Amino acid sequence: MLAVCSLFIAPTVNDGSQVSAAAAEEIVANVNEARFLNMLNHNFVYNTDFESIDAIVNNSSLALLDLRDAENEDFIKNAYVTGFVKDMYGIEIADMSELNAEYPQMEGYLYIIPRGYTSYEHKIVSITENEDGSYKVVSEVTAINHDTAGETQTAISLFVPNQESAFGYNIIYCDI
Numbered sequence: 091m092l093a094v095c096s097l098f099i100a101p102t103v104n105d106g107s108q109v110s111a112a113a114a115e116e117i118v119a120n121v122n123e124a125r126f127l128n129m130l131n132h133n134f135v136y137n138t139d140f141e142s143i144d145a146i147v148n149n150s151s152l153a154l155l156d157l158r159d160a161e162n163e164d165f166i167k168n169a170y171v172t173g174f175v176k177d178m179y180g181i182e183i184a185d186m187s188e189l190n191a192e193y194p195q196m197e198g199y200l201y202i203i204p205r206g207y208t209s210y211e212h213k214i215v216s217i218t219e220n221e222d223g224s225y226k227v228v229s230e231v232t233a234i235n236h237d238t239a240g241e242t243q244t245a246i247s248l249f250v251p252n253q254e255s256a257f258g259y260n261i262i263y264c265d266i
Contacts, residue, residue: 123214126227126249129178129257130212136245136266143181147189150175151202158202165199180252180260208235212245225249225259231266 134149151166154174159165172183186200193201212229219225227247232240247264 119217122225123217125257125259126217126225126247127212127214127229129249129259129261130214130227130229130231130245130247130264131210133178133210133261133264134207135179135261136210136264140179140263143183144189146175146179146181147171147183147186147200148203150178151200152207155202159196159199162196162199164194164202164204165196166202168198168200171200176254177256178261180250180255180262206235206237208233210234211240215244223251224262233266 132153134152135146139145139149151171154166154170157166157170168186175181175183190201211232215228215230217225217227227249229245230242231245232242234240243266245264245266248262249259250262252260
């Protein structure tokens, strides 16, 4: 957090002179690239998944598998999932009681639907700041299916600033 805050204060070198505006912009660009790459590599929501809250929530649970309940690994705390979805996509979920209603239930937890899944590995190709302060990010994404070798494609994502997000941004879409 300290490193992020220091970006908004004019950095200085040891002799007390200020770093150029171009150098400061480069630092911010590098931080954003690292942030966007981190978010993309934890994203499991693609294409039309963004049109369904159920798909967003169930796919987001895949990014949180290491937080499954220790005693019952088929479940993950609702708070983990809702916090991740809010930080990653800017979607606040007030009630998860109807989600996965046809599966086993445990109060305060989401049932993780058993399934094979694809993992994604991104490499940033370009980042373009839009006039409204959002960012278009083009990345090469390697999709590694649970039973096949990876296939590399191009992904186009839109990030919007969100000061309430732990990431500082939300992903609005990510189309492969």
